[in-house]
Amino acid sequence: MSRPGIEWYRGVEKLRVKKDLENNPELIDRLGWYKERFISWCAGQRLIYEADIFDEVAEFEDRFIKSRLYNTDLKLWKKLRKEVFERDNYTCQYCGQVGGELEPDHIIPIAKGGTNDKENLATSCKRCNRQKRDKTLEEFNAWKDAWKAGVANG
Ligand SMILES: [Zn+2]
Numbered sequence: 001m002s003r004p005g006i007e008w009y010r011g012v013e014k015l016r017v018k019k020d021l022e023n024n025p026e027l028i029d030r031l032g033w034y035k036e037r038f039i040s041w042c043a044g045q046r047l048i049y050e051a052d053i054f055d056e057v058a059e060f061e062d063r064f065i066k067s068r069l070y071n072t073d074l075k076l077w078k079k080l081r082k083e084v085f086e087r088d089n090y091t092c093q094y095c096g097q098v099g100g101e102l103e104p105d106h107i108i109p110i111a112k113g114g115t116n117d118k119e120n121l122a123t124s125c126k127r128c129n130r131q132k133r134d135k136t137l138e139e140f141n142a143w144k145d146a147w148k149a150g151v152a153n154g
Pocket residue numbers: 092093094095096097124125126127128129
């Protein structure tokens with residue numbers, strides 16, 4: 001008989017993680033529908049090192065849930081969106097447009113390590129948001145200056 005492969009170990013780890021979670025119903029609540037994803041991720045982690053189930057949940061949330069909130073937890077994202085718009089009086093923070101089609105913009109883009117914290121979100125009109133894309137504020141301002149200079153020169 002051949003020796004068990006990595007998938008076998010992963011299966012064993014998955015069962016262990018499931019058992020840990022069953023003993024901690026509050027963590028199951030916290031994970032919600034990410035539970036299966038968490039179990040797979042955790043099993044992978046446990047093949048490398050042993051960690052406390054609470055630490056693992058916290059790390060998983062930091063790495064996968066918080067950074068991808070707007071893709072995955074629509075309800076929470078909609079609530080956050082509304083809070084950001086209200087805080088900014090439904091005014092685009094980049095050009096001053098009031099109302100219209102507004103979107104929350106990540107001041108420091110997610111791709112560059114920004115978070116979904118309210119402090120990192122600014123109300124933006126659709127046009128400014130499309131132009132800013134994944135630029136930082138500095139890059140966006142430089143881009144706008146270059147664009148204006150281009151218009152003036154040509
Ligand atoms: Zn704007």
